[in-house]
Amino acid sequence: WCPVQDDHQVATFIEEVGNFTIFIKNFIEFPAFHVKHKNMVEHLKPCIFHPVEEKDCPIFRLDYILNEAEKDDHERGLMLRLGGVIRVKIDWDCNLDRSIKLCKPVYSFARLDTKFQEEKFSLGFNFRFSSNWKYNRRYLRALTKAYGLRLIICVSGKAGKFDFITLTLNTGSLIGIFGMATFFCDIILLNLTKKASLYRDFVYQRVNIDASRSNSVSQRIQNRNENVGAIFENPLTNEEKFSLPIWTSETFVSFADKRCTTSTYDFVNSTDSSRRQPSLGLTNILK
Template identity: 40%
Template sequence: MKNQITSALSDFFFEYETPRQVLVRNRRVGVVCRLIQLGVLVYIIGWVFIYEKGYQSTDTAISSVFTKMKGVGYTNDSGGERVWDVADYVFPSQGDSSFVVMTNYIMTEGQSMGTCPELPGKHDCSTDADCEGGSFKRTGNGEMTGVCVKRTKTCEVLAWCPVEDDREVPDPPLLLSAENYTLFIKNSVTFPAFDVSRSNLVEDIDSNYISRCLYHPDNAPLCPIFKLGDIIKLSDLDFQTIAKVGGAIGIVVDWTCNFDVDVKHCKPEYTFHGLYGSKEGASVGYNFRFARHYMEDKIQKRTLLKVFGIRFDIIVHSLARKFDIIPTLTAIGSGVGIFGVATVVCDLVLLYLLPKREFYKNMKFKYTDTQVQQDSESVGVDTNVYYTLEENAKQAQGKDQSKDPDSEAGSTETDVSKK
């Protein structure tokens, strides 16, 4: 018993079993196998390693963005001259990554709380019965008092009076000077997995360079100062059109970095995308209302502005890569596994498609037969030898295959040597 256990352990630890292989000399099957293996090799090297960079690990950045606008605008609306600075035309004023620059407006000055008639078309009437007191209309300016104003043939409302008249948008835009405003973007990113921090103010940028540079995609691609007119042009939009009714621009700061080389090569790229504002359709452009309240003769009043502006959304896109042994081994292992596809396909061709598939089945598989086992034992012949002799007898009865260009006569089986 002890010897049996020792022998079993010895066989388990010191022996290696390999699958039985059959060498098939068939040109068609061989070409199919090599073509599949070549395709797998091209996929692994070209797609997995070169294009997808499967030998590297990846990380995305934690990012922060600060912005600052500069520029002064001038308007002369109905004889009223006015200068607009950053505090007047930027909303909000905190320097966020998403903000609006006013390019056009409709101003309603001196509004105070009281009763006044609605605008024509808002809620027309012919008698007081057409104006339901205490009710509101979604597109109206206030609460209806139940009175129909004969002069305007509209309902009277309790609201900030006089009500805003926004039926005509100024054209050309009042703040066309916004085209010359400049935007400064300061962006910092950190890749925690690689312990790397970068800023768009890279090594080549200093205070002297910033004071004189202006972004250009070819001549100054790293300058963080952008002229609004250039941004609109690079977004494939017309400035005057988008300035009239407003719109939105996406500024993408792209950090695609390879940390297998020096970190200083990790630099941002800027792209610009017009999101909406210039196409025909419902609700074209972008606008909102803003009020400045004040007291006059102890009466609360306000100046209401319907602001048409360009909304800027600064979006940071990041992806960093660096060599890592784990994804490398994973990619290699998966590639080696895919090589097995060639074996599966060739086996299917051999066993199910070729005319002499039965011959290949007999060469590839061994079948256990209890009766044959008993017969071989009764004559004292090893089972493998018995099967080999039986197979040779079957082959001897077949036709001559020497004239077949894909002859299986070259198929080799070294399972049993002649005794």
């Protein structure tokens, strides 16, 4: 039987582990364009990644990866001692209308495991592996618990290339969505065709402002006259007879000790105007 694991044992720390280098080799393919590419450079051996001077080099120092993934110095020290999980993201954005050599990846790093000050159980990252051998006819096994950094590589990318058919379809859809088809057709017919003047006469109506104002005033006067009185034709004599409605405010009027009745509306005709005389603006019928 093997002895029980003792968690109180202090793990052995490797000095200067931050100077270790990691070489990340990545191959990509865009099947739609039948293009394959990789993140290699011509001067690969002597280069070390630098965000300004050597940003295309795929060889990284472990210290640089830790600084990008975790900004706290204390947390970085615990990650080197107890392990951690770091995501390495490689992002490709290629314009295939240019040379494929100009397509370069962009690297980014982030920490995936929980910080040590927030976690109370199963800190960091570790794994176990065993070594088996035989000595003096006895089978021996050594179980090792190793702490370290686990790098998870994530690759994403997109590529584009000019296509005239796609451009035509997208342009037509855009014009149809925003209702600009009529606008562009009007511009072409009014300015670029031989019969632009004929089409302009059908589209636009020419208006004389002075004439329209005088016609408007005349129409208002005519409407007012029609509301005041109406013209009727006598079917027997073919004479025109004008009837004017007169409104009275009193129902009974006294005149010369005689009681007179006045209608609310009374019509004064041209044929019998001599028999009816207005008195004080009122039309009275004497009885």
